[in-house]
Amino acid sequence: MRTDDVLAATATGLWHWDNGAGTVTLDAEAARLLELPPAAGVLRESAVRSRFHPVDWNEIYGVVSLALAEGTLAEARLRIVDPQGRVLRTVRSRAKLLPPQEPGGMDYSLVGTLQEVAEPQPGTAGAHTTITGDWRRSREAFLLDAGRALAEARSTEEVLRVAASLSMPGFSPDGLAVFGIAGDRLSITGHHGHKAGDEAPFNEIRLDADYPAAEVIRTGRAIYLPSPEEYRRRYPTTWPLAGPFARQSWAFLPLTVAGRTTGAWLAAFRHPVSFSAEERSVLTTVARMLAQALARAGIAETERELSLGLQRSMMPSLGPAVPGMTVAARYVPTGGGLQVGGDWYDMIPLPNGRIALVIGDVQGHDVRAAGLMGQLRIALRAYAAEGHRPDAVLSRASRFLIGLTDAYEDGEETGPRFATCLYAEADPETGVLDIARAGHPDPVVVTADGTAMIRQTEGGLPLGVEADTDYPTSRLTLGPGETIMLCTDGLIETGGHDMATGWIRLRPILEQQTDDLEKLADALVQAVHGPTAHYTTGPLADRREDDIAVLLLRRDGGAPQGLVGRRTTLTIAQAEPEQISVARQQLRELLRDWADPEQVDAAVLMTSEMATNVLVHTDGDALLVAKATGEHGERRLRVEVADGSDELPHRRRPGEMASSGRGLVLMEMLADAWGVDPRGAGKSIWFELYESNAEAPGDEAAGTGTSGTGIPGAGTPGTPGTPEAPEAPERGDRGD
Known part of the structure; x- marks a missing residue:
């Protein structure tokens, strides 16, 4: 009997599908089963496709992909329909996949x-239920939920937890394990349904061992073992581990991710599973989603x-305690990305026994900005360790950064940083700080009160x-109990603020008078990003627009009893008369809660007169020191302006139209x-001002008499019988 006769007797036809050519070759029996003219021939793919149910035809591609990945037969149950869409019969296809002739090609063939096959009657067993629409819908819903859950997992632990919770339709495994690669051995990344310690023997299995997971990793093909007998027959060496x-x-x-096998997934069942084509399709799809989720989690x-490594290198521990000083620091990166x-x-011990405090901000928030920051920080530490002064350290760092950014230049860069x-x-x-600044926000000093x-x-x-x-150096002195804050602009300007409004937001936080610098540092960050932020609702709530770095330094100790107060100092150079405006501003900040606003205006006016006189009538610089001491409401303000000239000021009687000569009169x-x-x-x-305008305690405070100057009339205004000072020579006149 001929083979064709045997196939016809068993209602079995032959077909050859050439995906590259888009043709299907059928024998007479196959054509009959497809409701085509019962004669052998070659048809276009579209003609054959019209005979299959659309849902089943779409599944063919999944079955072919599964067979191609596993190197197995492509099996499927397909419904044959008439031109009106009515199901006429169901056929089972079993085909061998012929891989593409060219490596990496997409043109394959099925033979x-x-x-x-007979469809089951309602309410009867047999004929695998996976061909029903209900199973297809449940499978699609399961894969959709599994894909969503795995896509949302952000760590390997979360991925494994999601995988353990998956309930596959009709054949859920009760034991799961994920195998990774550690050198030349397997490693258990995670498992479910086993006791702690059960994974130990499997961590010692070599990749060349006769074990299913090792073979899967070597070949990249799935292995299905439907029974213990099959497991024992194929892998007798390692069966004692699984038994x-x-x-x-x-x-x-x-x-497998991007064509590379990175591990293996085990699904074990306490009930027999035949691993039909539909079941293998579900398992393969889950394995692919699991591989992608693990890859994403690994990258994250x-x-x-x-990011943490960069942060650890960027934010070193502040080192051993500094005698006489307390230091605290915080760094908050922008949201998302590498978190850096x-x-x-930085805090750097110097060869002269002092310490250097450094804070900075490289343009940008990307990886290159982080890399430049790390190199610039190392360069600054090196220059500081050589013993250079602050201005020299910054000058060298600027040249270093120019050379560094030039070296980075290429076609993709937008310019130097x-x-x-x-x-x-x-x-x-002593609490003395010498400060050099390169375009950075000014420091903030919190006085002892x-x-x-x-x-x-x-x-x-x-x-x-x-x-x-050039980077000129400024000097200020921290008194006992005073704190200096250095920060980047992110602390001030985040949340839609500018430098002025951001400072208004931070000032109450700094004036909380907390003795714990760590709590103060936390409060400053929370003022921007925490529940106390200015924007608590809306699109700007908890928005990290810029990195934040803040460094706090406090001089330990306190002011002598009864003299707790505030002070400010400023050098006004001959070449920088604009510093007089700075002096006025600092004095107003010093007296911002003074009881009498008119006294504040008077103090600002007299300070401006004294500083101007130094610049106009001497060749040296002026040193301004202002102190406010005592209890609120009973404070005393003392402002001194010192210079290097030994010529004493004289009071004059300026005419109505005179433009100078009123300085001592104002005093x-x-x-x-x-x-x-x-x-x-x-x-x-x-000069001194008393907040309560009461008589000063003691002659020295009141300044009565000549105050050791030899200038008649230098003292409390309105003193009876005080003679007026004679006119002074023009060059020595300091009366304006």
Whole structure:
């Protein structure tokens, strides 16, 4: 009997589907089963496709992909329909997949059989239920939910937890394990349905061992073991490891991403599973989603580890305690990404026994900004360790950054990067800080009584803008109990604020007078991002627009009993008369809660007169020192302006149209006390104001008499019988 006769007798036809050519070759029996003219021939793919139910035809591609991945037969049950869409019969296709002739090609062929099968009657068993619409719908719903859950997992632990909770339609496994690769051995990444410690023997299996997971990783093809007998027959060496778990069926599937097998997934069942084509399709799809989820989680964890490593290198521990000083710092990156940017801070021990405080901000929030920041930070530490002064450290750092950004230049870059920086050299014994600033926000000083003031300092261009840039140095002294805050602009301007409004937001936080710098640092960050932020609702709520770095330094100790107060100092150079405006602003901040606003205006006017006189009538600089001491409402303000000239001021009688000569007249009219004190090669002219306007306690405070100056009339205004001072020579006149 001929083979064709045998196939016809068993209602079995032959077909050959050439995907590349788009043709299907049928014998006579196959054509009959497809409700086509019963004659052998070659048809277009579209003609054959019209005979299959649309849902079943779409599933063919999934079955073919599964067979191609596993190297197995492509099996499917397909419904044959008439031109009106009525189901006429169901056929089973079993075909061998012929891979593409060219490596990496997409043109494959199927050679196999078509055989008619009987559909089960309602309420009867037999004929696998996976061909029903209900199973298809439940499978699609399961895969949709599984894909969504795995896509939302952000760590390997979450992925494994989701995988353990998956309930597959009709054949849920009760034991799961994910195998990874550790050198030349398997490693258990995670498992479910086993006791702790059960994974130990499997961690010792070599990749070349006769074990299903190892073979899956070597070949990239799935292995299905429907019975213990099949497992024992195929893998007798490692069966003793699997036997004690009393499972009945096992599926080992490759975890493949971008064509590379990175591990294996085990699904073990306590009930027998035949692993039909539909079941294998579900398992294969889950394995692919699991592999992608694990790959994403691994990348995310690697990025987090990189980010944490960068942060650890960027934010070193502040080191051993500094005698006489307390330091605290915080860094908050922008949301998302690598959680690292261009902001940094540092504390550097110096060869002279002092410490350097550094804070800076490299332009940008990307990986390159973080890389530049790390290199710039190392360069600053090196220059500081060589013993250079603050201005020299910043000058060298600027040249270093220019050379560094030039080296980075290529077609994809938009231009050189710059960085702002503030470098402060602090003496723990005296509280003196020498500050050099490169385009960075000014520091803020919090006095012992809790008054926060911006201390304007001289500065230069940001680092990396010009190679030859000078960075003038400013000096300020922290008194006992005073704190200085250095921060990047992210702390001030985040949340839609500018420098002015951002400072208003932070000032109450700094004036809380907390003795714990760590709590103060946390409060500053929370003022921007926490529940106390200005924007608590809406699109700006908890929005991280910029990195934040903040560094706090407090000089330990406190002011002597009864003299707790606030102070400010400022040097006004001959070449910088604009510093007089800075002096007026600092004095207003010092007296911002003074009881009498008119006294504040008077103090600002007299201070401006004294500083201007130094610049006009001497060749040296002026040193301004202002102190406010005592209890609120009973405070005393003392302002001194010192210079290096030994010529004493004289009071004049300016005419109505005179443009000068009223300085001492104003002192007599507005000050509660004033005077001039010789100081070595120079002198200091001073005045005092009393908040309660009561008589000062003691002659020294009141400034009665000549106050040691030899100037008649220098004292309390309105003193009876005070003779007027004679006219002074023009050059020595200091009366305006």
